[in-house]
Amino acid sequence: MQISDVRDDIADELISREEIHGKIKEVAAQVSEDYKNTYPLLVAVLKGAVNTMAIFSQEVSIPVQIDFMTLSSYGAGTESSGKITVRQDLGCDVAGRDVLIVEDIIDSGLTLEWLVKELKSRGAASVEVFALLEKPARRIAEVDVKYKGFTIPDEFVVGFGLDYDEKYRNLDSIAVLKPEVYQA
Ligand code: IMP
Numbered sequence: 023m024q025i026s027d028v029r030d031d032i033a034d035e036l037i038s039r040e041e042i043h044g045k046i047k048e049v050a051a052q053v054s055e056d057y058k059n060t061y062p063l064l065v066a067v068l069k070g071a072v073n074t075m076a077i078f079s080q081e082v083s084i085p086v087q088i089d090f091m092t093l094s095s096y097g098a099g100t101e102s103s104g105k106i107t108v109r110q111d112l113g114c115d116v117a118g119r120d121v122l123i124v125e126d127i128i129d130s131g132l133t134l135e136w137l138v139k140e141l142k143s144r145g146a147a148s149v150e151v152f153a154l155l156e157k158p159a160r161r162i163a164e165v166d167v168k169y170k171g172f173t174i175p176d177e178f179v180v181g182f183g184l185d186y187d188e189k190y191r192n193l194d195s196i197a198v199l200k201p202e203v204y205q206a
């Protein structure tokens with residue numbers, strides 16, 4: 023029997039596991055320094071940011087609180103509409119907290135723009151963003167991203183938490199799929 027492997031569907035690896043871990047480690051060192059006198063709340067948006075949060079939180083050396091949120095943006099097809107609803111909320115109060123949002127990728131930026139406003143309206147003392155990936159070509163909303171990972175071209179990517187049809191989140195690198203995968 024042929025055993026399938028998520029790597030079989032990859033056309034091109036854009037960022038390797040080693041590069042991803044190296045960058046996350048760099049950002050984590052900076053964050054540990056910048057937040058050394060506080061007890062920040064790290065917020066990841068499910069499910070895409072889980073892999074980044076897992077590695078990032080272990081590389082941060084200061085005490086942190088970790089929480090998650092599930093958001094959905096309704097729109098036609100794969101485009102984010104900017105109309106966001108909370109499907110699963112945080113388990114804690116953000117009032118007075120220094121919040122650091124940990125995101126997988128910023129595409130249109132609409133999700134993040136909404137989330138930053140929402141957390142500020144709940145009374146967060148500060149809200150900053152770490153995004154592992156950024157696709158500047160598709161940006162609609164202007165969001166200030168203090169901690170940046172990699173800038174990528176306008177291509178659909180999978181891996182390290184990012185999915186296509188819920189698959190490939192478990193791939194340990196960032197990659198572009200073979201075109202035939204989308205035709206299946
Ligand atoms: P936006 O910035 O509001 O458009 O939405 C960003 C979200 O869309 C990300 O958090 C991802 O979950 C998803 N997304 C955007 N681009 C990609 C991609 O290339 N591959 C997989 N998911 C993506």
Ligand code: MG
Nearest residue numbers: 067070071126
């Ligand atoms: Mg996401």
